[in-house]
Amino acid sequence: MPVDDNLLLGTNEFAFHFETSLGIDAQKLGAFLQRAGKVARDNGAEMRIIAIQDGSLDVVARIARSTRARIAGEFGANPVKTSAAATALTIAVIGGITRVMSPAESGATPLAKAAAQIVEQEHVQNITIVSQGGDVLVMDPFIAGQVRRAEKRRQAVTPDFREAQRQIADGGELSGYVSEMDGDLYFKPDGHRYAVPIDAIDDAASYPFDPGAHYRVRGDLVIRRNRPFALVVTHAVPG
Known part of the structure; x- marks a missing residue:
């Protein structure tokens, strides 16, 4: 999948890569990011958008602990432990977002539906989460179809x-x-x-x-x- 090789990310950062040449409607992108932010909060973190890069479209997010997180004590330790905790929290947030977006695991969640709508209506070929740990495909036309089928089952x-x-x-x-x-x-x-x-x-x-x-x-x-x-x-x- 064509992800920008020049995308530089820290250990507590990741990017949503949208494969598109036409851009994305601001409201649809905003709804997607808002719901992704909710998943981050549910995992004890705050997700802040720090950059938007063109090419296709890369939205770069930085993860920090939530002031309400139970793991706050880890971040009060020395810098080495703080860095390790930030990395672990980022991995947890990426894992949480990936699972919530998977119709096979979580059904038609609000985040999955927002992503499916982007792929179906915004000429986006796929959405990938990019981080130092690798790239994870989280939405494409096939997955969007699974989301819609899960949504119909939910309505029934x-x-x-x-x-x-x-x-x-x-x-x-x-x-x-x-x-x-x-x-x-x-x-x-x-x-x-x-x-x-x-x-x-x-x-x-x-x-x-x-x-x-x-x-x-x-x-x-x-x-x-x-x-x-x-x-x-x-x-x-x-x-």
Whole structure:
């Protein structure tokens, strides 16, 4: 994939590379970056745009810890540890964005839909995340088709599931109890009759979920074959 070889990135930076010769509508690009920024915040980071380069179109982002991040203590250490923590946080954000954009893993999330719209409507051949760790293709016409099919499946689910999906997809929280069955953790949203397996990612992955405890979570509710398949948790707090 033709990514600019002259793109210089720090260890705490990455770029969204849009393969296009015609540019992108500002509102569509803004919506995409806003939703990517939300994923970064859910992973305890702040994503700041520091450069936009032409050629095709490269939007360069720099990652810094969020003032609300639980890992703030790492950044109070010496410069060597600070640099390592910044790199680790950047890797976590890239991983979170990649997973949220994958319809196979997370369904038709707001970020995935924004990216699909850019590819479908803005003459963009593909979108790639570029970093020192390598390049990751996150959207092209084939993936956009998967997003649309996942969106149709989501619209076909029962109202009980759709309500919870809409609530969490719009940036809200789901509250409910965690239970353990056959060694796996499940989340039962308050006011709903089903329990869904928990798939905690990145920052939330290390959170010690206690069976029987009540939590407020953010992320995405994945539906497959008209049934809850997984609750992809990006942030969780007890309460």
